[in-house]
Amino acid sequence: MDRRPWVLAGLLGAVYGVAYGVISLARFDRFALSSWDNAIFEQAVRGYAHFGAPTIDVRGAGFNQLGDHFSPILVLIAPFYRLFPSAQTILIAQAVLLAISVAIIAALAIRQLGTVIGVAIGVAYGASFGLLAAVEVDFHEVAFAAPLLALAGAAYVERRFDAVVLWSLPLMLVKEEFGLTVAVIGGVLWLAGEHRRGAALGAVGLVAGVFIVFVLMPSIAPDGSYTHAGSLGGDRGILPTLFDEVDRKAATVMLTVAVTGLAALFSPWLLLVLPTFAWRFAGDNAYYWGTEWHYSLVLMPIVFVAMIDGMKRWSQLRWATLPALVVTGLMLVSSPLVALFDSETYAESPRAEEAREVLALIPKGSSVETDIGLMTHLTTDNTVYWLGTPGNPPPEYVLLDVESNIGSPSDAVTYAQDKYGGTYELLYGEGGYLLAHRL
Numbered sequence: 001m002d003r004r005p006w007v008l009a010g011l012l013g014a015v016y017g018v019a020y021g022v023i024s025l026a027r028f029d030r031f032a033l034s035s036w037d038n039a040i041f042e043q044a045v046r047g048y049a050h051f052g053a054p055t056i057d058v059r060g061a062g063f064n065q066l067g068d069h070f071s072p073i074l075v076l077i078a079p080f081y082r083l084f085p086s087a088q089t090i091l092i093a094q095a096v097l098l099a100i101s102v103a104i105i106a107a108l109a110i111r112q113l114g115t116v117i118g119v120a121i122g123v124a125y126g127a128s129f130g131l132l133a134a135v136e137v138d139f140h141e142v143a144f145a146a147p148l149l150a151l152a153g154a155a156y157v158e159r160r161f162d163a164v165v166l167w168s169l170p171l172m173l174v175k176e177e178f179g180l181t182v183a184v185i186g187g188v189l190w191l192a193g194e195h196r197r198g199a200a201l202g203a204v205g206l207v208a209g210v211f212i213v214f215v216l217m218p219s220i221a222p223d224g225s226y227t228h229a230g231s232l233g234g235d236r237g238i239l240p241t242l243f244d245e246v247d248r249k250a251a252t253v254m255l256t257v258a259v260t261g262l263a264a265l266f267s268p269w270l271l272l273v274l275p276t277f278a279w280r281f282a283g284d285n286a287y288y289w290g291t292e293w294h295y296s297l298v299l300m301p302i303v304f305v306a307m308i309d310g311m312k313r314w315s316q317l318r319w320a321t322l323p324a325l326v327v328t329g330l331m332l333v334s335s336p337l338v339a340l341f342d343s344e345t346y347a348e349s350p351r352a353e354e355a356r357e358v359l360a361l362i363p364k365g366s367s368v369e370t371d372i373g374l375m376t377h378l379t380t381d382n383t384v385y386w387l388g389t390p391g392n393p394p395p396e397y398v399l400l401d402v403e404s405n406i407g408s409p410s411d412a413v414t415y416a417q418d419k420y421g422g423t424y425e426l427l428y429g430e431g432g433y434l435l436a437h438r439l
Helices: 004-029 037-049 072-083 087-113 115-126 129-136 141-157 161-173 178-191 195-220 238-242 246-258 268-282 299-313 315-331 352-360 412-420
Strands: 367-370 383-386 397-401 424-428 433-438
Touching: 004 087, 004 115, 004 129, 037 072, 037 087, 072 087, 072 141, 072 161, 087 115, 087 129, 087 141, 087 299, 115 299, 115 315, 129 141, 129 299, 141 161, 141 178, 141 268, 141 299, 161 178, 161 195, 178 195, 178 268, 238 268, 246 268, 246 299, 246 315, 268 299, 299 315, 352 433, 397 412, 412 424, 412 433
Parallel strands: 367 383, 367 397
Antiparallel strands: 397 433, 424 433
């Protein structure tokens, strides 16, 4: 086997991996505001690391993560977290997973299309908006899908159909939505003439997906239902929701294909984007519809594999590499990758001193109710609840960020006493952070 493609691809993946890691750690050190997701996944991984259930108290005291999203693959991070228990561990895990997918995509492109075009495609994939948006919003379980989809796609392009099946099946351990994606992979194999494998994989994907969503997860969830079922269409129904902000949704679709110079349109592998677009555009959460957040991450390995496959089928499509690079370059203008070259990225944030001071006042092992302001920095050593979750037990501490405009109460003591009774005292009130302690 020629090792040169893997050497070049490995170097490219390593460069991007370092960049992703630096972006994530710099944001963490600057106390950048994101969401509660990193805290949720750290709590789940911590549960696995201590041979327990993946309990995510942020979603509710004792809430099992498998009843929220079916992601048992998170257990693979547990050994590393046991050795290095911190929020940064899962941030680095995501950077490594994405870097591996870059190496796989680049190696495939080099093998199929030559060094110059292959490296260019690897560069475009590593800098694609789906990957960079995911890095910017901290860890999400779908990071595991990137290398799996890249490996399944590479096997498809090289007509190693047994390997396509092998790499597709673990996708159902990443998140419940991938049952449909696996079923579509079965359909693509059918179109390739692999009727037996295609039918079997399609059936497994559909049956397993239905079982996970309608039987397994409700049996784990506290309320006995699939937690996110209501997000499809919301109160208005699926069809009306599909037509909300059509222009924005159409732009997302066009950009997703444009990053491949439209070459992805010439491969059946592109059909894999349909399940993801379907649930996103039928969902009533406007965050699903655009190119922000992590929702386009799983689409990037799909469309870039389709791009390579299309170019392999029609050699004249190789010119699509240039517009792909142009589109990617235009989208880099305000991306976190460009921010790596801005000194402000590494400068201490204006509220960093106060953030460290208030965190230092909370003893390890405490129970803390908080907003998303400093949640990611609290989870490693404490039992953390989100203030918006009903039914939280009375916490020892309440920590609020009243300066970030995230809708937190303006008085930590009054909020805590009105909600839980008892007596709380204000321990800290500087830099927009309020810390109340239960007496």
